[in-house]
Amino acid sequence: xxxxxxxxxxxxxxxxxxxxxxxxxxxxxxxxxxxxxxxxxxxxxxxxxxxxxxxxxxxxxxxxxxxxxxxxxxxxxxxxxxxxxxxxxxxxxxxxxxxxxxxxxxxxxxxxxxxxxxxxxxxxxxxxxxxxxxxxxxxxxxxxxxxxxxxxxxxxx
Numbered sequence: 001x002x003x004x005x006x007x008x009x010x011x012x013x014x015x016x017x018x019x020x021x022x023x024x025x026x027x028x029x030x031x032x033x034x035x036x037x038x039x040x041x042x043x044x045x046x047x048x049x050x051x052x053x054x055x056x057x058x059x060x061x062x063x064x065x066x067x068x069x070x071x072x073x074x075x076x077x078x079x080x081x082x083x084x085x086x087x088x089x090x091x092x093x094x095x096x097x098x099x100x101x102x103x104x105x106x107x108x109x110x111x112x113x114x115x116x117x118x119x120x121x122x123x124x125x126x127x128x129x130x131x132x133x134x135x136x137x138x139x140x141x142x143x144x145x146x147x148x149x150x151x152x153x154x155x156x157x
Contacts, residue, residue: 009133010074012126013081017071019123020084024064027057038101038113042094063087078138081131088124091117 026032027039039060040053047056067087070080094117095102102114110118 009130013071013074013077013130016084016123016126016130017068017073019068020064020071021068024061024066024068027061027064035113035116038094038098038116041101042090042097045097046090046093077130078134081127081134085124085127085131088120088127091120 023033023035027036030036033039036057040057043051043056043060044053051059063083064087067080067084070076071084094113102111102117103109104111104114
């Protein structure tokens, strides 16, 4: 069962990494990302216009691409899963900052940009699942208590 668990987590981590790599990479090419305007407008609001939109998109592209590469490579997963969680939480800010770009004709009708954001709930859930598993594995390896089988063997002696 342990191998299947590890395989499941690797598939999840790599698939999230591929999504980050793809969506990060397309932001390097002007007018290719469907979320380009939404991202630059949101970053402009969050940084009070200090960061120019062209630079903000490049920074976002670099961050997303690096998250993708490091998740795929499984390098420092604790750090990069945490960074990805923070990033993905920020993707929800247009719901509050730019509702006119997110909601269509009604409050529960999403534009394409809104759908683009809402799908991130799945990515957030998967990242949280990975984080929980990493924390559980850390607790198991850091535990100084012997495993239950060893306790039973000691007790029977």
